[in-house]
Amino acid sequence: MSTIVSKCSGDKSGLDVYDWSTENGGNINQWEYWGGDGQKFILEPVKxxxxxxxxxxxxxxxxxxxxxxxxxxxxxxxxxxxxxxxxxxxxxxxxxxxxxxxxxxxxxx
Ligand SMILES: [Ca+2]
CATH class of the missing domain: 1.10.1330.10 (Dockerin domain)
Incomplete structure (x- = not known):
């Protein structure tokens, strides 16, 4: 699992699935990093x-x-x-x- 943090936040905030949404079209925004499941992503290489x-x-x-x-x-x-x-x-x-x-x-x- 990976976390994507933003440079503009001084690496303190990153991508976060809003309200741990599992719905199609769920929002992703920036939030202070706290290690939650909504901030963990799987990165896959291009085939x-x-x-x-x-x-x-x-x-x-x-x-x-x-x-x-x-x-x-x-x-x-x-x-x-x-x-x-x-x-x-x-x-x-x-x-x-x-x-x-x-x-x-x-x-x-
Ligand atoms: Ca050729």
Whole structure:
């Protein structure tokens, strides 16, 4: 179990489930730390499969020249990307030549 304290309180207060609510939508607010169950949280790491590899448009788990080839063919309307989210390197919601340019720059020599 972990406690999340706020720096602005000088580490004296932290997250606290108001009135030990067990209801959906129960409030969490800041309260002076006293070690109650409403101030204890379970922190879980992000699962590995949820982590995206930037530029891995063929979804093989690594970024390589094969991803650049797939991206070039996608931009020529010759095929789809296996993972289009990994191809939006500019993070502007559009996959275009600017994303390809970044991919080429990121590729290890
Ligand atoms: Ca790949």
């Amino acid at each position: 590995a499969e949820e982590k995206k590899i930037i530029g891995d448009v063929n979804a093989d788990g690594q970024f390589s020249v094969l991803d650049i080839v797939m991206m070039q063919r996608f931009l020529l309307n010759q095929r789809d990307l296996m993972d289009s989210a990994a191809g939006d390197l500019c993070e502007d919601g559009v996959i275009n030549a600017f994303d390809l340019a970044i991919m080429k720059r990121l590729l290890p020599a």
